[in-house]
Amino acid sequence: MDREANLMERNEEIPASAYSQHETASAGFAPPVRVVAFGKVDEDAERARLVQGLLRRHATIEPKYFYDARGCALYERICTLPEYYLPTVERGIFARYREAILRELPHAPQWIDLGCGDGRKSPDWVRALKARRYVGVDIARGALSATVARAIRDYDETEALGIACDFSRSLDLRAVIAEMADRPAVFFYPGSSIGNFPEPEAVALLRSVGDHLTPGGRLFLGVDLVKDRGALEAAYADAQGVTAAFNRNVLAVVNRVADADFVPDRWEHQAVFDARAARIEMRLVARENQRVRIGDQRRGFARGDSILTEYSHKYTIEGFGALLASAGFHRVRAWTDDRRWYAVFVAGV
Numbered sequence: 454m455d456r457e458a459n460l461m462e463r464n465e466e467i468p469a470s471a472y473s474q475h476e477t478a479s480a481g482f483a484p485p486v487r488v489v490a491f492g493k494v495d496e497d498a499e500r501a502r503l504v505q506g507l508l509r510r511h512a513t514i515e516p517k518y519f520y521d522a523r524g525c526a527l528y529e530r531i532c533t534l535p536e537y538y539l540p541t542v543e544r545g546i547f548a549r550y551r552e553a554i555l556r557e558l559p560h561a562p563q564w565i566d567l568g569c570g571d572g573r574k575s576p577d578w579v580r581a582l583k584a585r586r587y588v589g590v591d592i593a594r595g596a597l598s599a600t601v602a603r604a605i606r607d608y609d610e611t612e613a614l615g616i617a618c619d620f621s622r623s624l625d626l627r628a629v630i631a632e633m634a635d636r637p638a639v640f641f642y643p644g645s646s647i648g649n650f651p652e653p654e655a656v657a658l659l660r661s662v663g664d665h666l667t668p669g670g671r672l673f674l675g676v677d678l679v680k681d682r683g684a685l686e687a688a689y690a691d692a693q694g695v696t697a698a699f700n701r702n703v704l705a706v707v708n709r710v711a712d713a714d715f716v717p718d719r720w721e722h723q724a725v726f727d728a729r730a731a732r733i734e735m736r737l738v739a740r741e742n743q744r745v746r747i748g749d750q751r752r753g754f755a756r757g758d759s760i761l762t763e764y765s766h767k768y769t770i771e772g773f774g775a776l777l778a779s780a781g782f783h784r785v786r787a788w789t790d791d792r793r794w795y796a797v798f799v800a801g802v
């Protein structure tokens with residue numbers, strides 16, 4: 454049986470849900486790459502959870518709903534903004550400590566790009582390590598095949614695979630990794646995306662990554678560090694309003710997924726650093742009193758009421774090291790920039 458049939462047998466195709474529907478970017482990449490949907494998604498249960506979050510007194514939307522086609526494109530723009538220092542500082546650490554980082558990673562691994570997005574951060578590592586396989590994992594399935602093709606474009610020796618799944622619910626790639634049992638996995642999780650999870654969920658996700666690691670396997674991730682409020686808040690409220698558009702766009706996604714009638718322009722973007730909780734809290738604040746239909750329910754929002762859309766937790770190097778330890782990681786190395794604004798960790802179990 455070929456490997457694809459094997460995978461498809463063991464994993465049901467996810468029914469396309471509105472937040473994961475966007476066109477496959479056809480950037481002219483030649484070979485079609487294998488994209489597999491993983492994990493059963495109970496769409497009714499997900500929708501019910503979303504509606505429940507919106508009806509709560511302190512309304513919430515999970516950040517995974519940001520990433521429809523427009524949300525992905527806006528995120529790529531955010532990464533080019535002068536205020537959003539994270540990608541630049543991360544890139545600087547990668548460049549400065551490239552050799553030291555490479556020494557901590559296994560040769561010819563299976564490279565698992567968690568929340569791969571446009572996948573642009575992987576090709577240099579994939580080539581340098583002669584990765585045997587690139588696995589792009591993302592909830593935004595529409596862009597996956599282009600991302601995966603791009604990640605291996607200049608390096609023919611790598612097999613490529615895209616996995617569409619929601620790893621906030623469960624992460625189980627053991628069957629995939631076992632297909633190349635002799636090649637350890639590197640889980641690459643850059644961009645400080647781990648910061649979107651409150652600590653117990655972050656520990657659970659990292660623990661589940663650790664459960665996938667065979668001898669030599671590593672977690673390789675980037676984490677934004679605590680710094681002064683001004684720099685943090687500017688990073689999430691840029692002068693051009695791109696982050697505001699990204700934040701408001703989640704309401705358009707919610708309208709599709711939950712059959713709601715939010716009017717995005719009636720909501721103001723807000724990003725505040727809560728120093729006690731060490732996190733940016735991103736919200737949408739009602740500009741005026743309004744009633745919104747959410748499926749077959751209605752709820753009123755008074756002017757000034759808000760919906761929490763994202764946390765971005767900030768860490769110290771020591772604090773994140775402790776979090777890694779509580780998730781079962783022990784062989785930890787970290788690199789930072791001169792200002793200690795951001796850190797890159799490689800860890801093993």
Ligand SMILES: C[S@@+](CC[C@H](N)C(=O)[O-])C[C@H]1O[C@@H](n2cnc3c(N)ncnc32)[C@H](O)[C@@H]1O
Binds near residue numbers: 567
């Ligand atoms: C902040 S972007 C980071 C993209 C890229 N890794 C980078 O560092 O630039 C987060 C990515 O994770 C994906 N994502 C968010 N929540 C997810 C979830 N629960 N399961 C799978 N992918 C998710 C999004 O679709 C998006 O592509």
